[in-house]
Amino acid sequence: MSALTKIVIPVAGLGTRVLPASKSIPKEMLTVVDKPVIQHVVEEAIKAGFKEIILVTRNGKASIEDHFDKHYELEAELARKGKETLLKAVRDILPADVSICALRQNQPLGLGHAVLCAAPVVGNDDFAVMLPDMLIHSSIAGQSDLTDMVADYHKSGAAQIMVEAVPMQHVERYGVVDCAGKPLSPGQSQPIVGMVEKPPQAQAPSNQAIVGRYILPARVMELLKDTKPGAGGEIQLTDALDQLISEAPVNAYSMRGKTYDCGNKLGYLQANVVFGMHHEETAEEFKAFLNSL
Template sequence: MLSKVVIPVAGLGTRVLPASKAVPKEMLTVVDKPVIQHVVEEAIAAGFTEIILVTRSGKQAIEDHFDHHYELEAELSRKGKTALLESIRDILPPGVEVISVRQPKALGLGHAVLCAAPVVGDDDFAVMLPDMLIDNAGQQRDMSSMAAAWKASGLGQIMVEGVPEDQVQRYGIVDCAGVSVNPGQSADIRGMVEKPDVASAPSNLAIVGRYILPARIMTLLKDTQPGAGDEIQLTDALQTLLSESGLQAYSMAGKLFDCGNKAGLLQANVAFGLQHPETADALRAYIDTL
């Protein structure tokens, strides 16, 4: 059973400065919830019950958000504001816990994942990047479908999205040997290339920040030497894993928003705002005036 998910939240959020100078980028809101809550809800919906935050100093607000706020709860209760009370008291359902571990230095995504090794232990686990938000309105959540693909195949899964060919140099790209991967389906990965130029890219399938990985990856990360940017890269360990046991690319069906940059955060607010019962009508009416 998959129960553990690692969410690295130790980044500085430089792409959304100055908003992230004093507020963690993961606490910036999409409509009425911080981005990190949307991601944790996605994990919970896929069946994960142990949320492992890899954090650092200055990020206490994230942990506080998932804790109880007794004074606020008491005040809302006294005033009879039941809906608001439930919205803050029921952020984590029974049986779900948030665990924090520290990343003392920013040494790359691979290092951040490795920091969670004492909590992950010998279990397979997921990795979810906190600034990537997926809109699966009206369909099954991609993270749930990818967990089902992991269970059916026994192979690690990497979520991908087709991107315009002239943008492949911005992403890690997977090579599926020319196989077309329909949304909601998986295909075997032959290789991975980090930010290839357009001419040499093996496909347009970009890695989008969702992984389900075997416990073996932790051992491989311990032996992975610093790579690009003098950081321990998760992609390097995945290349080694690929030579041992194979991996699959899961093609997402939803819409991805990169909330780690200003445009993506604004786009996510529009998309989710148009789905929220309290904001949809007013937002749509405003958009019609533009």
């Protein structure tokens, strides 16, 4: 088991589910309350102890990299006007001990291909993958599912896939894990024996849906190199993980929080409502506004 410091975040998607907003603005730069979605995701990664953020991007997404860069003119103007709170918010987007780099995915060949693009930086280290569309909100102050999943990785030595219990009538929308019928309560892990992509309800092995957080051994990069195009003619991460399960232990970690898919309009609106109700600057008046509707 290698040190776990690197996390891959694929941001090369076109964002077709939130058009026309994503026509000129990367979907990852759409704001939830006062921060772009990508900043919420990166902050989650940093809280879980990751120090090396690897963005897999494409042309037209430079604003994502710019957001995490210094903006000297803005900082100087805020300092001149004495707006210390705003200045701190702008300066402290990335802690000093955290680095961020960007690699290009020059063809839209699927999530597995996007992860493989990060292989030169990941090297021989175990790593994590986060999908930037999915935001997680916890009702428990200070609790982080990704942090807890990292702890399970260190304790068990097994790869981890985060899952969320969904209604059985909705399983056909998701990739679903098979834990051999073992119960999986929030905050717990169970070994995975298989995965099924968007199964009919009658054939679903469980109601535990994959939600876009993974902790993986370096071996996955080798498996991805040999993974043939699958569904949609794309290289699927799920196909490589199916192979991994036959070689090494892989656990499903059942999250405590709730996911909001900001890659579609409804999930994006829901995220703004939930995060707005818990933001220190907006919570009180926003709750009053919602109650008035």
